[in-house]
Amino acid sequence: MKTVIETVLTPDFQAFLLANQALTDFHSLALQANKFPAIDVPLAINQLKARQKAKTKLPMWFANSTVIYPPLLSMEQCSSENTAQWKANWLNTYLKNTISTLHYKAADLTGGFGVDAHYLAQNCEQFLYVEQQSEVTSVVEYNFNLFQTKNIRVINQNAIDFLQQHDEKLDFIYLDPARRNQQHQKVFHLRDCEPNLLEILPLIKSKTQIVLLKLSPILDIHLAMEQLPNLQEVAVVAVDNECKELLFILDFNRQTPENIKITTVNIQKNTITQDFSFLHNAEKNAEVHYDFPLLYLYEPNVAVLKAGAFKSIAAHYNLKKLHLHSHLYTSNELHTDFTGRIFEIKGYCKLDKKVLAHQLRSEKANITVRNFPLSVEEIRKKTGLKDGGEAYLFATTLIDDSKSIVITEKY
Numbered sequence: 001m002k003t004v005i006e007t008v009l010t011p012d013f014q015a016f017l018l019a020n021q022a023l024t025d026f027h028s029l030a031l032q033a034n035k036f037p038a039i040d041v042p043l044a045i046n047q048l049k050a051r052q053k054a055k056t057k058l059p060m061w062f063a064n065s066t067v068i069y070p071p072l073l074s075m076e077q078c079s080s081e082n083t084a085q086w087k088a089n090w091l092n093t094y095l096k097n098t099i100s101t102l103h104y105k106a107a108d109l110t111g112g113f114g115v116d117a118h119y120l121a122q123n124c125e126q127f128l129y130v131e132q133q134s135e136v137t138s139v140v141e142y143n144f145n146l147f148q149t150k151n152i153r154v155i156n157q158n159a160i161d162f163l164q165q166h167d168e169k170l171d172f173i174y175l176d177p178a179r180r181n182q183q184h185q186k187v188f189h190l191r192d193c194e195p196n197l198l199e200i201l202p203l204i205k206s207k208t209q210i211v212l213l214k215l216s217p218i219l220d221i222h223l224a225m226e227q228l229p230n231l232q233e234v235a236v237v238a239v240d241n242e243c244k245e246l247l248f249i250l251d252f253n254r255q256t257p258e259n260i261k262i263t264t265v266n267i268q269k270n271t272i273t274q275d276f277s278f279l280h281n282a283e284k285n286a287e288v289h290y291d292f293p294l295l296y297l298y299e300p301n302v303a304v305l306k307a308g309a310f311k312s313i314a315a316h317y318n319l320k321k322l323h324l325h326s327h328l329y330t331s332n333e334l335h336t337d338f339t340g341r342i343f344e345i346k347g348y349c350k351l352d353k354k355v356l357a358h359q360l361r362s363e364k365a366n367i368t369v370r371n372f373p374l375s376v377e378e379i380r381k382k383t384g385l386k387d388g389g390e391a392y393l394f395a396t397t398l399i400d401d402s403k404s405i406v407i408t409e410k411y
Contacts, residue, residue, distance in 0.1 A: 050075045070136040078113040088119035104171040109159035114140040132158035172210040211250040217243040231256045238266040238303040264303035274339040278312035286311035290399045291320040298329040300340040323397045326371040343408035364389030370396045
């Protein structure tokens with residue numbers, strides 16, 4: 001019986017993938033499986049779906065038609081190419097300032113599709129990829145060989161067994177624990193991940209100095225900071241203004257500093273990154289001033305908002321907030337390097353269909369809700385405004401607690 005790799009690489013299977021590469025109706029294809037007796041149709045559907053996902057998520061993998069993909073869940077859970085690259089660079093900066101050697105020996109204990117391992121290994125002399133699912137391991141090993149990744153050794157084993165049996169000390173360990181329980185339901189707390197991070201940290205400490213953790217973007221970042229020992233730095237990573245990863249560096253040779261640095265990054269399609277860093281305690285003590293809408297309105301990106309840099313962002317750019325809980329900012333001076341979106345303010349008013357009709361030049365507007373009692377859909381029903389156009393409306397609460405619509409256009 002042929003393996004998955006042997007099956008996918010047969011000329012007939014490759015021709016089938018090529019012929020159906022633009023397919024979107026996979027349900028119909030599954031129903032017609034008996035028309036293709038020489039093809040493992042369920043396997044083909046998995047490869048086609050994964051390849052389509054890789055087109056934007058993993059362009060290097062997608063560019064090679066002989067790459068083989070694991071079960072779809074591994075594709076959904078793996079890091080994107082750009083976040084994996086950023087993560088490797090971020091960790092490498094910390095390592096250079098911490099460990100004397102540049103010949104790192106390291107391991108990824110939750111290997112998955114191997115995207116993070118591929119980039120983390122580029123700064124290492126020896127890298128161990130550890131994955132408990134044999135069907136994933138065989139595919140990833142094949143792909144590593146395809147990309148001629150020489151310094152990665154593939155180990156088919158679960159993380160805890162590896163830690164208990166591996167004697168050599170490592171410079172760092174990477175962990176991206178599964179965020180689904182045995183019932184395949186999503187989990188978000190550290191104790192519910194697989195493996196249980198809080199339980200195995202003492203074992204990890206006996207094997208390495210530094211740990212890089214990737215955790216769910218839905219996790220309570222401040223609760224995690226309280227629970228994780230020897231925490232040194234935190235990063236919030238977004239792609240095209242969608243929060244993707246929370247990253248934590250632990251260093252067992254150092255106590256947690258009083259002021260932890262939190263880095264936020266938003267990686268955009270044009271490859272430009274929006275970066276903003278702040279100190280955790282400085283956020284608590286930062287002084288913020290408030291005002292009514294001035295000439296410009298600033299909306300922080302999701303990484304900044306997830307990190308909770310509500311005061312720090314205002315202090316850094318010398319901005320004023322519209323309200324304590326609105327997290328929208330304003331100024332008379334233009335700050336073109338702001339880490340988020342910038343708008344020119346045309347005016348503001350109460351939510352009134354006639355008033356808005358008089359203020360707007362069309363029946364279309366882009367609507368955002370921040371600290372406002374109505375949803376976007378409810379506002380559209382009240383005003384009759386359709387989506388689109390050049391106007392950007394921010395339904396929010398102002399300094400005097402008035403519920404207002406700030407009328408803007410994108411800078």
